[in-house]
Amino acid sequence: MKMMRAVVVERPLVFSVKQVPVPATPRDGLLVKVLACGLCGSDLRTLRSGHKNITFPWTLGHEICGTIEEIGDACTSPWHVGDRLAIGPLAYCGTCEFCTSGRHELCENQKELGQHWPGGLAEYVAIPAECVKLGNIQLVPEGMKDTHAAVIEPISSCVHAQEKARVSLGDTVVVFGAGPIGCIHVALAKARGAFRVYLIDIDGNRLAMADAFNPDGTINSAVQDPVEAVRKLTGGKGAEVIIVATPAPIAAVQAVEMAKKGGRIVQFGGLPHHDSKPGIDMNLVHYRGLTIIGTSTFNPRHNRTAMQLVQTGLVPADKFITHVFSLDDFEEGANLALVGKVLKGVYVP
Ligand SMILES: [Zn+2]
Ligand SMILES: [Zn+2]
Known part of the structure; x- marks a missing residue:
């Protein structure tokens, strides 16, 4: 039996690189030799506390x-083979x-590679027909780096969200959460033409890391009331679009409070199950004519746009990818990411 290296998660916070059999080529799918695989925020959550669709031991990615x-x-x-x-x-x-x-x-x-089928943190990954079929x-x-091509997926979800929020020429946009998604x-x-983009986080280190994306201002909500700060930055009017890319329930409340009349609020992040009713002032929504937009995942059209965003450099993948690790160093890399x-x-295998 042909063997390969793969990240095997035994249980929450217990994982290592192991020798496992190379998966069989699905009759109606593909066997792919992995060149690069990103580690996602959702993978980190699974590493920390498991996932409802996943039974350990499991390979994520x-x-x-x-x-x-x-x-x-x-x-x-x-x-064709080699593509x-x-x-x-x-x-x-x-x-x-x-x-x-x-x-x-x-x-x-909807099903997902890495959840319903073993993922790509390995030398090889089997791609089932379901994934081949519908154009993702x-x-x-040519010329695009393997590592850059690996991060098309998280960008796709952001493309979908901003399309729904109709982020437009001249808008002031506020983003909650200075993680990878917030930076995208x-x-x-x-x-998309926003004139001013402000970034909010409770962690000064994360805000510093996000500086490479040139936000027009950053707000550390651990030391400053973000609602007041945004009102001040916008001449008291508030922002046209607020994107909540953090699981913090308070952010959803503050997002509504800092919206301009007629503004759009996008709930991009999921909230903890036990704390998903944050107490939004619905009178603000009513009297200020606000729109609250929910979004998750994406469709093939957004996936194609994401590829073009990386290719044109409009989303700078090189700034976004701060670390490239050998697959053998997964433990080190994942532990750094977890903190x-x-x-x-x-x-990279
Ligand atoms: Zn992802
Ligand atoms: Zn369907």
């Missing part, structure tokens, strides 16, 4: 760039009410 090693006999993919792919992990059923109306992000039967896999343009939102809001020392880490 859904931000994948790799080359096709083998194509299944019954696979109808348009690609380099950026692999979006979401698989949609294609037949539910939402898929058939083009809103794949709301698919009733793209050929990587800053770059993307500017690309917030890594903006985005990508692993």
